[in-house]
Amino acid sequence: MDWSVIVLLVTFVVLLVLNVPISIGIGIATFAAMLFTIDFGPAAVTVAQRMAGGINSFALLAIPFFVLSGLLMGRGGIAHRLIEFAKVLIGMLPGGLAFVNIISCTLFGAISGSAVAATSAIGGFMIPTMEKEGYDKNFTAAVTVASSTTGLLIPPSNILIVYSLASGGVSIAALFIAGYLPGILVALSLMAVCAVYAKKHGYPVGKVPTAKELAKKSLDAIPSLFLIVLVIGGIVGGFFTATEASVIAVLYSLLLSVFVYKEVKLPELPEIFVKAVETTAIVMLLIATSTAMSWMLSYENIPQNISATLMGLSDNPFIILLTINLVLLLVGIFMDMTPAVLIFTPIFLPVAMELGMSPLHFGIMMVLNLCIGLCTPPVGAVLFVGCGIAKTSIAKLIKPLMPMYAAMVVVLMLVAYVPAISEFLPTFFGLYEK
């Protein structure tokens, strides 16, 4: 390996372990590695220029807007409406409340775009309710945590926008549609785990709703669900781009939460806007310094070298893909999703493409893989929030989470080795050609 690679790696890992902000760690490591081939002054200018250039993008505007609309929807009282809706839909099945939890988390995660928000909003309602009905608290929290991550695959999804950028321009519309099947598969696999568990423990069955209840609860939830129809329908139908759809999502959620549901008051808006800026800025600084890093990587031909090394390990594509997945699972355990996608896409995507994988397929697989890491200690934002809401400890959540990790890994393997799961829908809608 070159000295520059070693310096990049060592600097980054040391700064990471010391809890220096990841975005700044990436920037410093990149700069240090560049000094081997570029003089101090030009290197500093180049990093600064790549940083600004990396976020000077119209496609990226979708991120602040989806964050803002997610914040507005999240605070706008959609949680209990979605739960009531899921209850009349599937509450009467055995282990019904666990299913309700999974469906509500999936829907909330999709609408708000945040697994953390889904866990705290849906978990806040569902965990006490399920406990009252006799469900084990740790099991309930585990269900909430695992199912919240499905919202990251089901659009609108900010992480898929980040991937689109990191991969050098896979269509956001195609990625959005591609996320549906894998996201739904994860939700179904978690439901299977819950069904077995509920049967074993003899958990209660909910009432079958009357037609009137069904109609009323569905009607209540329709305005929240309509956001998905508006955004995804608009993008798939070719009416608007992802960025245009995102600003329409902002206007719609403003209208809904401030004027229809009336759960967000006008004076609260400035604070919500500033919160959206804060989240946006965290992501943008990560994107900015990662752009500088991936420029430096390709300047030094590093992805090609790593690709050659990995391909040299084995001539069996099955094994190489498995290795990539294992590395990503390990990365996901220690790193948040956004930096992981930004750092590892430029490194692993060339390898995957050499194996004949499409960038679309690889992106969906990577995001699903990293979702598992969000529910594992020691670094798992969703897991921590789930523990906080349920007032339990991480250690106690691990046991009920085990079968759920297993279910998610099974789906991951399916998605990794069956391209059609990711590629069928976007191809069907004419958004994607291999």
Next chain:
Amino acid sequence: MKQLTATIEKILGAFLGLLMAIMVLDVTWQVATRFVLQEPSSYTEELARFLLVWIGLLGAAYAYRKKAHLGLDILSQQLEGKAKRKLDIFISLVCTLFACVIMIYGGAKLMLLTLDLEQMSAALQVKVGYLYSVIPLSGVLIVLFSVDRILYGDPEPDHVEFYE
């Protein structure tokens, strides 16, 4: 010092919220012109991108002030008292180094270079150097906030409702 950084934080927050609101209006206008007038305005697209660069980089200083940037806190959570304080100071120094070398030195050089060349943006015809001026500006703010942290200690980390 404490007073100064607290005031800057307030102004910065209000300014960034305002930029966000302008960005929403700007892109709304763009969509409206495309659908209603059938010809999308070219200014709005560029303005939106420039606003994003400003919100992203100036917001990075604001998020730094709030201690909201993502990091790996396994090790730092094990530390307490003096050791924790020492690590916090070290982190602030590393961030200061980044702000000084890349953002202030590199960013200002980039700004002056593009101002010298009188490089203009395609649609709005403003000097690109003005766009880049946010890099050193944000760098200076990060340095200020770092000095505040080193003198008076770190704030509690702000866990934003992150989109993950």
